[in-house]
Amino acid sequence: MRLCGDRTLGRLVKWLRILGIPCELVSYRHPDEIPAESLLLTRNRRLLSEKTLLVPYDRVEDQLRFVFEKLPELRRLEAPFRLCIRCNEPLEEVSREEVFGLVPDFVYETKERFRRCPSCGRVYWRGTHPSRMLSKLKQLGLLRAGIEVDG
């Protein structure tokens, strides 16, 4: 199944990516445009179909909880620091030397592991993600146990 979401749920799409769950950002006007094998997350009632999951909440925490309740299998994919938040692409491990000059000096000095998006070239390290939000999700039970949020 290909998971996608539209702009009515832009923050949710971003947060799924932060959690390591691939989610494409799409824009459909009619349910017929949704490809087979897809599941569209949306708030737009006009897109209601068997390929749609209508998300009836405003806050991203509630939206995530709802999606995890409806699609518990997604939780197995949770692995923060795996996807590019911008491109939805899996990140590649790169050495510290390779990111010299590409990250702030204090990050280069203090972080050991780096990953890079093969599509846009953005470099990630632990701490790139807003760890306060990850901590909050953990408190709410929305982050699988055993996943570290800092480092």
Ligand SMILES: [Zn+2]
């Ligand atoms: Zn990227």
